[in-house]
Amino acid sequence: MTDFSDEWLSRRAPFDLAARDGELAVRFAAALGKTARVIDLAAGHGANFRALAPIIGGDQDWVLVDQDPMLLTAQAGEIARWAKREGWHCSSEAEGVVVETGSARWCAKAKRLDLSRDLERLDFASFTGVTTTAFLDLVSAPWLDRLAACLADRRLPLLATLSVDGRRDWHPPLPEDAAVLAAFLRHQGGDKGFGPALGVSAAAYLKDRLDGLGHETLAVKSDWRISPEHRRMLATLLEEATAVATAAEPRSAGLFARWLAERQAQLSGGLLSMSVGHLDLLALPRKTP
Ligand SMILES: C[S@@+](CC[C@H](N)C(=O)[O-])C[C@H]1O[C@@H](n2cnc3c(N)ncnc32)[C@H](O)[C@@H]1O
Known part of the structure; x- marks a missing residue:
């Protein structure tokens, strides 16, 4: 289920929230100016907006870009439920979903765009910062060159959170972990x-x-730490690891299946935990002398 479904994004959201580096977020917020105008690339159902808006604090305008119409539609509901939990007023206006906290007004507008083709169609000049979460690892070097050029041209701050960095540690360790990981990482490319x-x-x-x-x-670690009580998340990641490793290396399917069976027994016994390595990246335009 680790595609980009609404269900998967909701399941991972609490782990993302716990893993994010608070210090980088505060430094990003400070670089945005009085009225922050932020674009979130590959926004999914708006988790980045919900994580960062309270840290940024003042009035904010966000554009939440994604290519998936279902996720874009889900944004309004997710934001409304979150605002309600926090005791804030939320309404749907022509300009987007508006959250009013009493001391600040946050507007989030959904925008459908295929970022692989149309990145440069975004009007970067009208924003004061760019964010993205759990997205960089999906893209290629030439696309990152394009993004870097957009940021450099406009001297825009970037906060790119939760990019996987290849560290995946299951506890307790098993001898087959290295083979599963090697096949898993081959698939990432x-x-x-x-x-x-x-x-x-x-x-x-x-x-x-x-x-x-x-x-x-500045890049810092923002690892998921998944303890034994989070059985559903662990089960999802076990199945994903096995499916991906098997797709990358079908000849080792038997080994991966045995690994899965042993891990599932540990899961049932409440003995399994894991961590997934991520990086948060902050990039601020250097001050000109
Ligand atoms: C792992 S999800 C992360 C979503 C969100 N940032 C979050 O943290 O919940 C990756 C996102 O990339 C989006 N995506 C993938 N390819 C895209 C493209 N070509 N253009 C725009 N969005 C894309 C998916 O629709 C999905 O929402």
Whole structure:
């Protein structure tokens, strides 16, 4: 179920929220100016907006871009439920979904766009910052070059959170873990619609590109830590790891199936936990002398 379904994005959201680096978010917020105008690339159902708007604090205008019409439609409901839980007023207006907290007004507008083709159609000049979450690892080096050029041209801050970096540790360890991981990582380099994906190297690649184009960059770990009581999440990740490894290396299907059976027994016994390595990347335009 680890596609981009609404259900999967909701299941991963609490782990994302716990893993995000708070310090980078605060530094990003400080770089946005008095009225923040933020574009969220590959926004899904709006998790990034919900995580960052309270940290940014003041009035904000967001554009939440995705190519999936179902996720774009889901954004309004997710934002409304979140606002209700927080005790804020939420309404649907012509300009987008508007959350009023009493001290701030946050407007989030959904925009449908295929970012692989149409990135440059976004009017970057009208924003004060760019965010993205759980997306960089899907894209290719040439696409990251295009994104870096857009950010450098307009001297825009970027906060790119939760890009996988290839570390996946199951506890307790098993001898087959290395083979499962190696096959899993081979699969990460497939084409997700942007050319061959950089996968686990994407955040480091973009960091280097932006360093070279006049941004000051910082990458820190933002790992998922999934403890034994989160059985549904662990079961999903076990099935995903096995399916992906088997697709990448069908000849080892038997080994992967035995690994899965042993892991499922640990899961049932409440003995299994894991961590998934991610990076958060902050890039701020260097101050001109
Ligand atoms: C792993 S999800 C992350 C969603 C969201 N940022 C979150 O954290 O919940 C990846 C997102 O990339 C979007 N996506 C994939 N290819 C895209 C494309 N070519 N153009 C726009 N969005 C795309 C998917 O629809 C999905 O919402």
